[in-house]
Amino acid sequence: MLEIDYKIIRDEKDERKTYVPQDPAIRKMNGPIVCFQAPNGEGKSTLLNIISAAFYGHRADPTAHRISPTLQSKIKWLMERKDQVLSYGLSLTSPDGKVQLISRKGEGDNDVFVEEIVDGKRKSLPFQIFKEKYFLIYEIPENPVEKLKDITTEVLTKQGEYLLKLKDFRKYMSDIQNEIGKSRDEAKITSVDGDLKKLKQDLESLNETIASYDDKLIILTKYYNLRGCRDYSAKVVELNQKIRVLKLNGAAKIVKTKQKTTEADSKKIAVETEFNDIRKNLTQIKEMLSHINYDEVEKINSNLTSVLNLNLNQILETHTIDTEHISDVLNYLQQMILEHQDEDELKNAVTANSFYNDIIDILGEYESKNVSIPGITSSLSDLIQLLDEEIKKNDGYVKISKSLTKCQKLITLIQISLTKLKTNLDSLKIADTNFSSLNYTNEELSETNEMDQYSEQIKAKIKNRDMYKAALEESGIDKTDYEDTNNIQSALKKLEVDHPEYKIIFQQDEEEFRKIISELTVNVKKQKDERYSKKQSITRKEGLLVDLQSAEPHKYRRYSNVIDGLRNVADNLDADLIRFNKTIDKIKSDALLKSEEDIHYNDSISRYLAKRIPQFPYNGTFYEPTRIDLNNKIIYTTSGKEINTSDISTGQGMSMYIQSLLDSDVDNNRKRKYIVIFDEAHTMDRKSFQPIKNELIKMNNNNQLMFALFVKPNSDEIRVIDLV
Amino acid sequence: MIDEKEIPETETLAQLLTELLDDPIEKRLLELLSKGYSHEDILEKLLFEFGGEQ
Numbered sequence: 113m114l115e116i117d118y119k120i121i122r123d124e125k126d127e128r129k130t131y132v133p134q135d136p137a138i139r140k141m142n143g144p145i146v147c148f149q150a151p152n153g154e155g156k157s158t159l160l161n162i163i164s165a166a167f168y169g170h171r172a173d174p175t176a177h178r179i180s181p182t183l184q185s186k187i188k189w190l191m192e193r194k195d196q197v198l199s200y201g202l203s204l205t206s207p208d209g210k211v212q213l214i215s216r217k218g219e220g221d222n223d224v225f226v227e228e229i230v231d232g233k234r235k236s237l238p239f240q241i242f243k244e245k246y247f248l249i250y251e252i253p254e255n256p257v258e259k260l261k262d263i264t265t266e267v268l269t270k271q272g273e274y275l276l277k278l279k280d281f282r283k284y285m286s287d288i289q290n291e292i293g294k295s296r297d298e299a300k301i302t303s304v305d306g307d308l309k310k311l312k313q314d315l316e317s318l319n320e321t322i323a324s325y326d327d328k329l330i331i332l333t334k335y336y337n338l339r340g341c342r343d344y345s346a347k348v349v350e351l352n353q354k355i356r357v358l359k360l361n362g363a364a365k366i367v368k369t370k371q372k373t374t375e376a377d378s379k380k381i382a383v384e385t386e387f388n389d390i391r392k393n394l395t396q397i398k399e400m401l402s403h404i405n406y407d408e409v410e411k412i413n414s415n416l417t418s419v420l421n422l423n424l425n426q427i428l429e430t431h432t433i434d435t436e437h438i439s440d441v442l443n444y445l446q447q448m449i450l451e452h453q454d455e456d457e458l459k460n461a462v463t464a465n466s467f468y469n470d471i472i473d474i475l476g477e478y479e480s481k482n483v484s485i486p487g488i489t490s491s492l493s494d495l496i497q498l499l500d501e502e503i504k505k506n507d508g509y510v511k512i513s514k515s516l517t518k519c520q521k522l523i524t525l526i527q528i529s530l531t532k533l534k535t536n537l538d539s540l541k542i543a544d545t546n547f548s549s550l551n552y553t554n555e556e557l558s559e560t561n562e563m564d565q566y567s568e569q570i571k572a573k574i575k576n577r578d579m580y581k582a583a584l585e586e587s588g589i590d591k592t593d594y595e596d597t598n599n600i601q602s603a604l605k606k607l608e609v610d611h612p613e614y615k616i617i618f619q620q621d622e623e624e625f626r627k628i629i630s631e632l633t634v635n636v637k638k639q640k641d642e643r644y645s646k647k648q649s650i651t652r653k654e655g656l657l658v659d660l661q662s663a664e665p666h667k668y669r670r671y672s673n674v675i676d677g678l679r680n681v682a683d684n685l686d687a688d689l690i691r692f693n694k695t696i697d698k699i700k701s702d703a704l705l706k707s708e709e710d711i712h713y714n715d716s717i718s719r720y721l722a723k724r725i726p727q728f729p730y731n732g733t734f735y736e737p738t739r740i741d742l743n744n745k746i747i748y749t750t751s752g753k754e755i756n757t758s759d760i761s762t763g764q765g766m767s768m769y770i771q772s773l774l775d776s777d778v779d780n781n782r783k784r785k786y787i788v789i790f791d792e793a794h795t796m797d798r799k800s801f802q803p804i805k806n807e808l809i810k811m812n813n814n815n816q817l818m819f820a821l822f823v824k825p826n827s828d829e830i831r832v833i834d835l836v
Numbered sequence: 837m838i839d840e841k842e843i844p845e846t847e848t849l850a851q852l853l854t855e856l857l858d859d860p861i862e863k864r865l866l867e868l869l870s871k872g873y874s875h876e877d878i879l880e881k882l883l884f885e886f887g888g889e890q
Binding site: 267270271274277278280281284285288668671674675678681682684685688689692709712713716717719720723 | 848849850852853855856857859861862865866869870875878879882883886887
């Protein structure tokens with residue numbers, strides 16, 4: 113039974129008009145299957161839209177409703193329009209009276225409020241719960257072929273549910289796989305334990321190898337270093353002996369040569385010293401004059417640079433220096449400085465400051481005493497302060513004056529250095545001439561050269577010997593073993609006796625021996641690196657073993673591989689269901705099905721749709737479909753008749769469509785109760801309506817129907833007819 | 837083990853879809869999902885039927 117009352121207050125600009133149902137027949141309908149007839153403009157559609165909205169129809173969720181898109185927009189508009197306020201109260205009671213749905217909306221409410229009373233117990237019925245227990249169908253006749261296609265939405269929705277269930281199951285499987293991965297694995301424990309034992313054996317063997325290589329390396333290195341030390345010491349002795357002989361042969365001449373060389377060197381040093389002094393003093397002059405910043409600064413710099421750029425090596429080689437040019441530069445500087453010192457401002461400032469300082473000294477002496485200067489009112493302290501300020505004003509000139517005086521002094525020093533340099537240069541020339549005029553015989557010169565070569569060789573040999581000594585010391589060999597030649601010899605002999613196995617290596621020359629030691633060292637390092645790596649592996653494996661042994665067993669561990677396989681199966685099923693969804697889309701959009709898989713799928717879906725529509729009228733006869741092939745637009749029937757879907761009338765199409773909707777909960781085990789509203793029902797004739805009525809009666813008998821309302825226009829009056 | 841009598845019939849659509857699948861395990865999985873078994877029960881049944889002796 114449906115009871116409803118509503119009020120719509122609409123702002124129509126010229127007035128606020130209130131609409132309420134006028135006829136009491138509208139407010140109460142017994143049902144459960146009712147045909148409602150009223151003239152146009154009596155508010156039939158408004159009533160149906162309100163009933164739909166009362167059961168969340170404005171949310172248009174395909175899992176809770178099947179509402180034609182045209183009607184969906186009307187319900188939304190009803191709920192959302194700003195120029196009117198809707199309020200209503202609705203009660204819907206199931207035919208057996210056990211279930212009552214109450215829905216209401218106050219004028220100030222934004223949404224509907226639904227409650228359910230079952231066996232006298234009243235509780236709220238939010239949307240999530242509503243859609244688990246009820247299903248609302250609200251339809252209007254539209255293009256029949258398109259309506260038939262809409263049946264595929266049922267398939268898509270159902271497949272979507274399977275996909276969701278499968279997604280959860282895949283997640284569950286993934287969790288199980290992870291748990292198994294972390295659980296106790298006896299096979300892995302045995303395997304890791306085996307690996308660990310093998311690694312430890314390898315390490316032991318490696319340790320032995322390294323120990324033997326280490327011993328060999330120590331012996332060979334010791335022999336090599338001792339031998340090197342002995343051989344290079346002997347070479348040093350031999351070379352020293354040769355030098356001694358050469359010295360005995362030509363000692364006097366060597367002394368003479370030495371004296372001459374020393375004399376030339378000392379003169380050379382004297383020239384260098386004076387030259388450097390001149391450069392240093394000129395640089396200082398240049399710096400001081402640059403601070404004064406005279407107009408002629410460029411000329412000053414040019415003159416100074418010409419002297420500073422003189423090449424010492426050239427002077428030493430040629431024994432000459434351009435003293436005339438240097439003197440000209442110095443004279444120029446002296447003259448320029450004198451001119452500036454003679455400037456009035458400079459002189460006056462210097463004189464004034466000197467005077468002021470003298471007075472300050474005198475005033476300072478009497479400042480603390482009670483005296484004053486007649487005719488001057490200021491105190492001595494004030495006078496001192498005034499004089500200080502005057503001194504500060506002249507400070508810049510005084511500094512310039514001091515710099516100029518310093519420059520004059522430096523010029524004087526340069527002149528002295530220049531004279532000394534000239535003298536020393538002459539002496540150097542004589543010394544160099546004397547040295548080159550020494551008359552050595554070829555034999556003497558050759559001996560001298562030979563001696564020099566021996567000296568160089570000795571240096572190299574000593575370096576090598578010391579290198580070997582350092583190596584011996586570093587390796588911890590007792591010093592007595594290599595400080596004395598006899599001891600070295602004894603140590604070498606002992607090594608030869610103790611280690612005949614290395615005899616051939618002991619006999620190698622220095623280069624070959626060094627190579628052998630180098631290769632052996634590389635080899636030992638390689639073995640040690642490998643040992644380090646093995647130790648690391650052992651540590652890791654030991655840690656892994658502890659983790660593995662401490663893990664809890666898992667009941668599916670022994671099925672690990674099977675579960676991996678099942679997970680793959682679940683993934684494949686996911687891919688197949690997604691493929692099925694794509695095929696449904698193709699069917700809906702009339703795309704040509706090419707693949708064998710798509711064609712098979714279409715065939716299955718055709719049979720499925722036929723199961724959803726028990727019978728339908730066509731040209732005065734009822735037919736039972738065996739396949740409804742929407743892709744090829746043919747309905748196959750049990751009688752063998754094949755009907756093209758484009759030949760189906762609107763009423764017939766709607767009849768088929770509603771039948772399929774009424775059967776839609778078959779895959780939900782018919783758990784939900786249906787609320788069915790069908791507008792413009794006059795498009796279906798008695799025959800088209802009959803299968804729907806049959807299905808509704810069946811549903812009513814199974815307690816699946818809450819209420820069914822079919823609406824038709826009537827030109828005379830409002831009538832409500834109970835169809836059962 | 838789950839009592840089969842308590843389990844609803846396979847859904848009509850699921851039955852038709854299983855016909856399109858080649859893999860027997862995939863067929864069975866879809867069937868069990870459509871019947872509304874819990875994840876644990878599905879896994880138990882699949883292991884029992886396809887796991888073999890481990």
